[in-house]
Amino acid sequence: MIMKKILIVVGSNNKCSKTKKFMENIKKNIENTNKYIVEIILLGDYKIEFCKGCGKCFSTGECSIVDEFIFIKEKMISSEFIILASPVYLNSITGAMKNFFDRLAYWNHLMMMSGKLGFVLSFTGLTGIEETNYFLRIRSSELGIKVLDSFYFIEKIDDIDYKSHLISKKVIESIECNYGHSNYNLEENFNYYKEFYCNKTTVEDLGHSDNEIKFWNQDWIKKVNSYQEFVMEINKLRRK
Ligand SMILES: Cc1cc2nc3c(=O)[nH]c(=O)nc-3n(C[C@H](O)[C@H](O)[C@H](O)COP(=O)(O)O)c2cc1C
Numbered sequence: 092m093i094m095k096k097i098l099i100v101v102g103s104n105n106k107c108s109k110t111k112k113f114m115e116n117i118k119k120n121i122e123n124t125n126k127y128i129v130e131i132i133l134l135g136d137y138k139i140e141f142c143k144g145c146g147k148c149f150s151t152g153e154c155s156i157v158d159e160f161i162f163i164k165e166k167m168i169s170s171e172f173i174i175l176a177s178p179v180y181l182n183s184i185t186g187a188m189k190n191f192f193d194r195l196a197y198w199n200h201l202m203m204m205s206g207k208l209g210f211v212l213s214f215t216g217l218t219g220i221e222e223t224n225y226f227l228r229i230r231s232s233e234l235g236i237k238v239l240d241s242f243y244f245i246e247k248i249d250d251i252d253y254k255s256h257l258i259s260k261k262v263i264e265s266i267e268c269n270y271g272h273s274n275y276n277l278e279e280n281f282n283y284y285k286e287f288y289c290n291k292t293t294v295e296d297l298g299h300s301d302n303e304i305k306f307w308n309q310d311w312i313k314k315v316n317s318y319q320e321f322v323m324e325i326n327k328l329r330r331k
Contacts, residue, residue: 092126094125094126094127094128095126095127095128095171095172096127096128096129096130096169096170096171096172097121097127097128097129097130097170097171097172097173097174097262098129098130098132098166098167098170098172098173098174099114099117099118099129099130099131099132099173099174099176100132100134100163100167100173100174100175100176100191101114101131101132101133101134101176101177102134102175102176102177102178102184102185102187102188102191103133103134103135103177103178103185103187104134104135104185104186104187105135105178106133106135106136108133108135108178109178109214109246110176110177110178110212110214110244111131111133113176113214113244113251113254113255114131114174114176114212115131116251116252116255116256116259117129117174117255117258117259117262118131120255120256120259120260121259121262121263124263126263127172130166130170132163132166134163134187134188134190134191135187137158137159137160137162137163138158138159139158139159139160139163139187139190139191139194140156140158140160141190141193142156142190142193142194142196143155143156148196148197149196149197149200149300149302149303150300150301150302151302152197152201152302152306154194154197156194160194163191164195167204167207170207171207171208172207172208172209172210172266173204173207173208173209173231173236174209174210174211174212174262175188175209175210175211175212175227175231176211176212176213176214177211177212177213177214177223177227178213178214178215179213179214179215179216179218179219179220179223181219182218182219182222182223183219183222183223183226184213184223184226184227188227192230195234197302198234199230199233199234200284200300200303201303201306202233202234202235202277202280202281202284202321203234203235204231204234204235204236205235205272205277205318205321205322205325206235206272206322206325206326206329207235207236207237208236208237208238208239208266208269208272209231209236209237209238209239210238210239210240210241210242210262210265211224211227211228211231211238211241211242212224212227212241212242212243212244212258213227213242213243213244214243214244214246215243215244215245215246216245216246216247217245217246217247217248220243220245224241224243227241228241232276232277232280233280235277235280237269237272237273237274237277239265239266239269240261240262240265242258242261244258271319272318272319272322273317273318273319273322277318278317278318278319280318281317281318281321282318284307285307285312287307288303288304288306288307288308289307289308289313291304291308311324312324
């Protein structure tokens with residue numbers, strides 16, 4: 092049996108991250124099923140520069156910064172499930188997590204993670220769960236990830252063993268009970284992009300977004316009528 096790959100991205104620069112420690116418990120529980128391989132990456136273990144804001148990624152489809160972020164992108168591409176876990180800093184995601192999303196902003200416009208399933212989790216002293224999970228959920232969905240559930244861990248209240256067991260169980264259940272790759276938000280995003288780029292054929296039409304125009308005006312994309320169909324076609328292309 093081929094084991095499916097779950098990637099957990101921990102948005103902390105803290106080498107002793109408590110969020111990472113918590114996610115290690117979840118990894119252990121999920122791997123005990125012998126159905127999934129789980130890899131955890133801590134953003135702080137990689138040399139990742141801040142997004143420079145040059146905007147070249149939107150026009151060329153490639154980031155102009157050469158650094159270790161490429162390894163994270165490769166791991167995301169090769170995983171079926173992506174769990175984004177952020178500590179809560181000032182009632183929001185961390186700077187490390189924000190930079191992670193900034194560096195991937197051009198992937199949002201192409202829904203590059205289409206076909207992948209995901210979860211989000213915020214790890215907090217006490218506050219900021221809703222704001223953090225809202226950000227993680229919306230941005231993940233923009234990348235094309237179907238977010239199956241949102242979780243949280245509250246240091247002042249929750250018990251590590253009990254909560255990590257509960258969350259691992261929920262992760263496995265929601266993966267196994269999931270049907271299809273679509274939901275309302277993903278269909279909305281897909282229709283928005285298709286309409287927005289449709290018939291825009293020159294760079295002047297859209298400023299600096301020529302790679303995006305090329306992408307959304309491909310014949311096979313013009314022929315599909317829904318996000319669900321889009322994912323089915325993408326999966327065929329990925330298998331080739
Ligand atoms: C800079 C900073 C800001 C924080 N802000 C909050 C906050 O707004 N609300 C809260 O409940 N906990 C807050 N915490 C606590 C963290 O959410 C949590 O305890 C812990 O730092 C997890 O992060 P780690 O995985 O990097 O160890 C903050 C911690 C730091 C270091």
